[in-house]
Amino acid sequence: MANKKIIINDMPHETRVALMEEGNIVELFIERRGASDSSGNIYKGRVQRVLPGMQAAFVDIGLAQAAFLYVNDIVPHGHEPMEVRFADNGESEYPDDHNATAATKPAAKAPEKSHPRIAELISEGQELLAQVSKSPMGTKGARITNYISLPGRFLVLMPTSNHIGVSRRIEDENERSRLREMVLELRTDSLGYIVRTAAEGVGPDKILQEMAFLKKLWDGIQRKYEDAPAPSMVHQELDVSLRAVRDLLVHEAEKLIIDSRRGCQEICAFLDTFIPNLKETVELYEGSEPIFDHFNLEGDIFRALKRKIWLKSGGYIIIEHTEALTAIDVNTGRYVGKHNLEETILKTNLEAVKEIAYQIRLRDIGGIIIIDFIDMEKKSNQEKVFNALTEGFSKDRSKNHILPMSEMGLIQMTRKRIRKPLMRQLCSPCFYCEGEGHLLSGQTICYNIHREILRNCQDMAEGEVILKVHPQIAEQMLGEENHIICSLEKSLGRQVTIYPEPRFHFEEYDVLETHL
Structure with a gap:
């Protein structure tokens, strides 16, 4: 993790987190007030529609768009623990530290009994517990799953599985075996766990402490689920700054620099509770220059x-x-x-x-x-x-x-x-071209105007025709496309006058007429 830093620009309306490697920004996370990332949040939802033909369902979880639930993301028989099948290397499908909030679900390659049809698992109006595995994107709603996962520093709790997995980043086979056996011996229930990279070399006391913390968190979520109305959120993932501490500072970076005293205090309090030895890596930036400008990040973001x-x-x-x-x-x-x-x-x-x-x-x-x-x-x-x-x-x-x-x-x-x-x-789609990425050419607009006037000439009263257009179109119609005006005046038997209108969109025009 040499020469890796986390730079946090914490403002009241927006928080930006940049991961730097060798002086260059390589990852950027943004969270804005009222538009936080819902990935990892857990909701009590209500099934709106079941689509047997797609083996999927739409679920209302309280967001602007209904969430999408696929049949393979549904735990059979409610929350009954099930054995997680293995990929070819004997590990679970999702042991990666950095995607610990992603749902842990069966690998497709393993031999298995056929999964029940979706109509056998859920019905319209049913309430269920689900976690967002992918946030809403554009016109697509969130992707949700019944396979809940709760990440800690050393472990990821998987309450809908009984599997014990170890992060692929721990390569020593003896250490992998030690950690797997330790978790098997320490757990007193049938809940599943993934051992994260940070657990390498850690003793049973810390593992047992985190097991107790995650189990308590899961019990609290279940109690909230029983009492909460549907739809509603029953557990919120950490904000972007604390996620950076949990997922980046622990595993990726050697230093965290933040420009907010309040944010710095929150991070230090979080570290006091979970990782006190990392407090020394946190630094408060107090320079007069904006922190992203100080580290030359704004230009790279604009270029991206x-x-x-x-x-x-x-x-x-x-x-x-x-x-x-x-x-x-x-x-x-x-x-x-x-x-x-x-x-x-x-x-x-x-x-x-x-x-x-x-x-x-x-x-x-x-x-x-x-x-x-x-x-x-x-x-x-x-x-x-x-x-x-x-x-x-x-x-x-x-x-x-x-x-x-x-x-x-x-x-x-x-x-x-x-x-x-x-x-x-x-960014948002261009309101000029509505996201198409292009405009009609000036010549095309001139020809469209010509056709529209001829199309409506029978309904026009006698008198002068006034044409209001964008200044560039006016220049083109009076210049290289002047033959259009000559043709119209000949066909209509009346004068056509062009007025440039700076307020008009490039493709906008207006045809008026004066009465004799």
Whole structure:
């Protein structure tokens, strides 16, 4: 974790948390008042609709949009503990420290009895306990699950499972066995646990203390569930600053710097309770310059919102977001190389790999990602690019899967999506083009005006036709498209007068007429 810092800009209306590696921001978390991330929150919900054809249901949990519950995210027979099946390496599907709040559910590869149909598990109007595994994104509601998980410092409690797992980051087999046996001996119930990386070398006293804390937390959630109305929240995940302490300071960073005295006190109080030896790593920033400016972060954040990213060599990448996937295109741009074309292309692709891995992580792009590299003739060069991309994502805390380069020079990959990507957090669709990403051309607008006037000319009274348009359209109609005005005046037998209207949208126009 050398040269890793957490920088927190804590304001009354917004909190921003940046993870820095070697002086560069690599991850950014934003929480705004009234729009906090719901991932990890637990709700008492009511089933609105059951969709047997999709094997899914919509559940009202009190958010603006109904949450989506898939059949495999439902614990059979209510909250009865069930055995978690294993992936090929003998570990549970979700032992990763950094996704500890994600639902722990069965791995698809293991042999199993067929899962019950959704109509056999829940019905409309039924109340249920569910945890948000993915926050709402755009028009999509939250993704929820019955497989509850409660993360602590050393353990993740899984009350709907009886499995004991160990984080993949603990590589020593003897230590893995020791921790697994310790938890098995200490637990007095059938609840499941995942041992986190921070537990490496920890003795039974601390593990037992955390077991008691998590069990008490779970008992409290169950009591709240019994008394709470539906829909309502029965447990709220930590705010973004304390999540950074729990998930980043413990495992990733060596120092935390925050610019709010109140926030600093809250973090220190949290550490006093759970991790007192880490208090020395927390520092209050009291400089006159804004903290993100002091660490040169604002420029990188602004750059992460751009569609086009220039590379140092003169090449560039284009990042396009669609509803189904994200497409990334690599271009040589101004870079012409020094020796031969294949070498130029390879250098551009390798430089693009570093920027792509960096931008995907910083922007928190998830789902399906297609990368179109510049075509390379040599198979060995294709493998170099693939290996470099795999290495570039080695530090990524989100689960990802990268396929080798295809014959068309494309690399397909997936990356786990939990919260909104940076673009959706900081931007909104263009109110001019309604998110289309383009406007009608000036020529097209001129021709549309021509057609509309001809279409309505029979209903027009005698007199002058007045046309109000955006100034750029007025200039075009009086210049290169003047033949349109001449044609209209000839067809109508009357004068057409153009008035530029600066307040108009580029595509907006108004046709008026004066009476004789």
